[in-house]
Amino acid sequence: MMPPEAKKNCCESLPLDVLSNLPENVIDVILMCLPLRDAVRTSILSNIWRYKWCRLPELTLDDTFWKTKNNLICHTTAITKIIYHILIFHEGPITKFTLCVPKSRSCPMIDDLIYFLAKNGIQDFVLKLPFKGDTYELPPLFFKKLQLRNLTLQNCLILRPPTFKGFDRLISLELCEVTITSELLGSLISHCLLLENLVLHIADTYSNLIEISAPRLRSLYFAGSVRSISLKNVPSLAKVLLASSDTDYLGADKWDVVEFFESFEPFSALEHLYLNMIFAAEASEVPKRLPFNLNCVKKLDICVDLYHSVEVSCTLCLIRSFPYIQFMDIQEAFYKYDIGDDEVEFPSDLTFDHLREVRLTLASGSIIEMQLAKLLLAKSPMLVRMLFASCAARGYVAVKKLVAELTTFQRASPKAEVVFIES
Amino acid sequence: MVKLKSNDDKEFEVEEAAVIQSEMIKNMIEDGCATSVIPLPNIDSKTLIKVIEYLNKHINMGKAAETGEEDDLKEFDEQFVNMGWEELFDVIMAANYLNIHELMELCCQSAADRLKNKSVRAVREMLKITNDLTEEEEQEIINDAPWAFEGPEIDDTVN
Structure with missing residues (x-):
């Protein structure tokens, strides 16, 4: 040469x-x-x-890849040509391949690509297709030949191949707006026995629940309607993030907080929970506490509307049921300013015996916000640090003033530091 | 404590908790081969000092997230890779030899960041690469992959 x-x-x-x-x-x-x-x-x-x-065993054709000096490569023929060029010149194994197709109408060579990757030992595969155009259906080969460890799919269609049993090496699965029935999704998850990380973005509310049963699942991120999922067998699940989607505002069925957490009860590996309390806004009756404690929960991050009584009681219910919380992050969901002098009586039975650090992201320095901050200071004997931030420019001065007032407030933990974070 | 010896015969004592970030040394310790001084024939003392500085700083990296020291560590890393090409490659070679994954990633990423979006002329000059391709060959390469040569703003400076 x-x-x-x-x-x-x-x-x-x-x-x-x-x-x-x-x-x-x-x-x-x-x-x-x-x-x-x-x-x-x-x-x-x-x-x-x-x-x-x-x-190179790892190739990334992500969104930035298609940007040229002046425009974005988005013609199907141009995209196809580039991908073919890469595949023709490439030698040896490809363990990781990322393809994010820009806003093109169709992308006809993906079957070929998958065939090529299957032959070259692909383990980590990311395929993100544009929202527009016909939904691409994954070929049967995809389920037969690929020995995947990490898989991310966006905007494609999964139909059940008759003999498909699941990916027996899959550790991480991310599905974003993938067209699949709830039954097939549940079955896919339950057949990936090594699955540890699951990320689901689902815009639709399914009429049938997606049952999540994965014995080794450690982390779950779910963006969609919580009413669509049911946690069945998740003994290792330590981290759960539930982000909201628009459909949650409209749900006709009420969310049952007790039922949702029930599956954790016998195992309780749950350590870190992120919840948007908007789920609870329509909750049916909220008990004072769950029928069981989840003692492993160390970190609780919530986004809550402090002026919504159901959301607040649901938050309190969880706090009471997680007696060993060490880190807490509370963010106000809505920026309300003209709220008058609303007061909430926070129950006096609450204590935060193990709380070490708390972060409050507040909007307006209102009375409720002040009461919450005082409650946390008064009932947290182990507190090391309390951080404040302002989530809205309009409330910045008021929140800062609130923090200044707190410095003289009696604390259960005398050494606790109270800090306002300038952003 | 573990003793390391550079190729210019200088000895350094490093805490075991720090030094086991090197897969190679970790294996040696596990196999009972680290009882006396470990000679490192490929690493000079100047480079070894840098590597040890990194190991000591990253000693409790797993706990950094809990103690809120992540930002501090990030700042350290940024400062750490602020070095010339030759020194950077020396550290990369040492990290490769000692098999210190995080250090390798950090330094290779720094090398990549310096090359990113640079023009071909700038890369050749920075790394003192002699171009031995003929004009026809160069044209052939461009014709094969025109898309690779029309990327975002290409930076022609050498810094």
């Missing part, structure tokens, strides 16, 4: 040519840290660089 003359020149420049002399594995790591476009551009540096990018 390299003419002898060129080789000689190249060797003479070696003492200076620091990068080219690094071991191949090091060069690969550096090239993989570069955007693919820059990595491919190294082919013109010199003869020895010409094909170095071709053996």
